[in-house]
Amino acid sequence: MLEASMTSKGQITIPADVRRQMGLGTGERVVFTTLDDGTTVMRAKTRSIQDLRGLLKPEHKGRKPVAVEDMDIGKA
Template sequence: MHEAAVTSKGQVTIPAAIRRALGLREHDRLTFTPMPDGTVVLRAKTRSLRELRGLLPAPPGEPRPVEQLGLGQG
């Protein structure tokens, strides 16, 4: 188990072992999600949208412009 203290400015230093386990680097962002049972889920936002490109296979067929997709028309 790892612990950290909150400073008078509300800052916390994340223990090095936790930073390594989450793959955190300088300037990475974290999200905190309070759960109904009182626990808090911490997630590291270490990927940008650009890194996700190509993660899913391309859909079948030819690419079409957004205007031809019929989105937002009613």
């Protein structure tokens, strides 16, 4: 089991073995998620929002896309 101690400023050094396993490098971000049972999960934030582009496919089903100019947004 790997351990780390916290400094007076609340900082923790992630052990080298964990950094290697997670593929973390200098300046990379991690995300902490607290689960309902009190467990905290740390994961590498490796994806940017741009990586998600195209993940969801549009549901056209025979419908043509509508241009923004043709929408009735905010028109009374």
